[in-house]
Amino acid sequence: xxxxxxxxxxxxxxxxxxxxxxxxxxxxxxxxxxxxxxxxxxxxxxxxxxxxxxxxxxxxxxxxxxxxxxxxxxxxxxxxxxxxxxxxxxxxxxxxxxxxxxxxxxxxxxxxxxxxxxxxxxxxxxxxxxxxxxxxxxxxxxxxxxxxxxxxxxxxxxxxxxxxxxxxxxxxxxxxxxxxxxxxxxxxxxxxxxxxxxxxxxxxxxxxxxxxxxxxxxxxxxxxxxxxxxxxxxxxxxxxxxxxxxxxxxxxxxxxxxxxxxxxxxxxxxxxxxxxxxxxxxxxxxxxxxxxxxxx
Numbered sequence: 001x002x003x004x005x006x007x008x009x010x011x012x013x014x015x016x017x018x019x020x021x022x023x024x025x026x027x028x029x030x031x032x033x034x035x036x037x038x039x040x041x042x043x044x045x046x047x048x049x050x051x052x053x054x055x056x057x058x059x060x061x062x063x064x065x066x067x068x069x070x071x072x073x074x075x076x077x078x079x080x081x082x083x084x085x086x087x088x089x090x091x092x093x094x095x096x097x098x099x100x101x102x103x104x105x106x107x108x109x110x111x112x113x114x115x116x117x118x119x120x121x122x123x124x125x126x127x128x129x130x131x132x133x134x135x136x137x138x139x140x141x142x143x144x145x146x147x148x149x150x151x152x153x154x155x156x157x158x159x160x161x162x163x164x165x166x167x168x169x170x171x172x173x174x175x176x177x178x179x180x181x182x183x184x185x186x187x188x189x190x191x192x193x194x195x196x197x198x199x200x201x202x203x204x205x206x207x208x209x210x211x212x213x214x215x216x217x218x219x220x221x222x223x224x225x226x227x228x229x230x231x232x233x234x235x236x237x238x239x240x241x242x243x244x245x246x247x248x249x250x251x252x253x254x255x256x257x258x259x260x261x262x263x264x265x266x267x268x269x270x271x272x273x274x275x276x277x278x279x280x281x282x283x284x285x286x287x288x289x290x291x292x293x294x295x296x
Contacts, residue, residue, distance in 0.1 A: 002221075011194070011197055012190055012193055012194055012197075015186065015189065015190045015193060016190065016222075016226050018186055019186040019187055019190055019223075019226050019227075019230070020226050020230045021230070021233075022179060022182050022183045022230075023180075023226070023227055023230030023231070023234070023282075024230040024231070024233035024234040024237065025234075026176050026177075026178075026179030026180040026182070026183055026234075027176070027180075027230060027231055027234035027274045027277070027278055028233075028234040028238060028241075029173070029175050029176035029179060030172075030173060030176035030177075030180070030274065030277070031238050031270045031273075031274050032172050032238065032241070033169045033170075033172035033173035033176060034270050034273060035238075035262060035266050035270055036165055036168055036169040036172065037169050038266060038269065038270075039165065039259065039260050039262070039266075040165045040166060040169065042260040043165070043259070043260060052126050052127060052128050052129075052153075053126075053127040053128075053129060053135055053138050053139070053151060053152070053153050054124050054125070054126055054127070054151070054152050054153075055076070055080075055124060055125040055127060055142055055145075055148055055150075055151050056122045056123075056124045056148070056149045056150045056151075057073065057076075057122055057123045057124060057125075057147050057148060057149060058148070058149045059119075059122055059149070061073065061123070061147045062094075062095050062121075062122045062123035063095070063119065065123075066094050066096065066123070067094065068092050072146050072147040073092075073123075073147060075146070076142070076145055076146070076148065077090060077092060079145070080125060080127055080142070083141075085130075086129055086130060086131075086134060086137060086138055086141075087127055087128070087129060087130070087138075088128045088129060088130045089127070089128045090125055090126070090127055091125070091126045091127075092123070092124075092125055092126075093123060093124050093125075093126060094123050095118050095119070095121055095122065095123050096118060098118075098121040098123065098124065099116075099117075099121055102121060122149060135153040138151065180281065183230075183281070184281060184285045187223050187226075187227075187281075187282055187285040187286060187289070188285055188286075188288075188289040190222070190223065190226075191219050191222075191285075191286045191289045191290060192289060194222060195219060216287070216290045219286055219290060220282075220286040220287055220290070222286075223282040223283065223285065223286035224279050224286075226282065227278040227279055227281065227282035228275065228278060228279060230278055231274050231275045231278040234278075235267070235270075235271055235274060235275075238267060238270070239267060242267070
């Protein structure tokens with residue numbers, strides 16, 4: 001049977017190579033999409049616990065009560081600390097502390113230091129939530145509290161980043177699905193051509209009592225074999241992209257912890273998915289083609 005498979009692949013070598021390349025491209029794109037999706041989930045876990053809600057006090061309140069001794073500031077702090085269902089930690093930052101942080105942040109940019117001033121910065125409460133997804137509840141509860149000017153959430157910035165990553169993932173997977181459809185058509189054509197060129201052999205096998213499965217199985221194995229080679233090429237392409245493109249372009253960002261690294265574990269994680277999808281699609285396409293278009 002395996003001799004028949006190898007003979008069949010050699011007979012249709014150009015069709016086989018085309019199917020391998022198309023399968024490899026589609027699986028490489030699909031693998032990239034899956035890795036981006038995994039990175040997005042990891043980023044949500046990394047940054048989700050670091051997201052803070054900042055409650056800014058009014059300019060008058062910040063100026064008149066720099067050390068938070070006033071009843072208005074104390075009441076807000078007590079309310080936040082007592083809100084144990086939502087709030088994990090609360091930290092007060094005065095105007096002076098905010099200005100010091102501003103100076104450290106822009107120490108290398110004199111033009112930013114020149115336009116800034118302590119009076120332009122409001123005192124604030126930095127609140128870490130037990131569940132960052134419940135930011136809207138905190139905003140609705142404290143936005144109109146006495147002495148509060150505004151409530152902001154860092155997750156809005158992260159959501160824009162996640163939307164970009166999700167867009168890249170979706171576009172990659174859509175292109176991969178189009179390529180996968182082309183691979184299915186090539187598999188179908190390859191099986192039909194292979195069955196036509198070996199119609200005499202299969203007819204004789206049927207006449208001497210071979211079952212339908214016995215005559216169909218070599219064609220299905222041919223398609224699966226080509227798909228496995230395509231998956232191997234796709235995995236090799238992903239490894240090459242990691243070392244040639246990702247490590248050189250995004251290596252410093254990943255080492256800084258801004259983006260989760262694409263390491264060997266990501267490639268190991270995606271490999272069985274690509275191999276399994278390749279084999280399943282090839283076997284299914286070949287079987288359906290043989291049942292619908294080829295009589296063996």
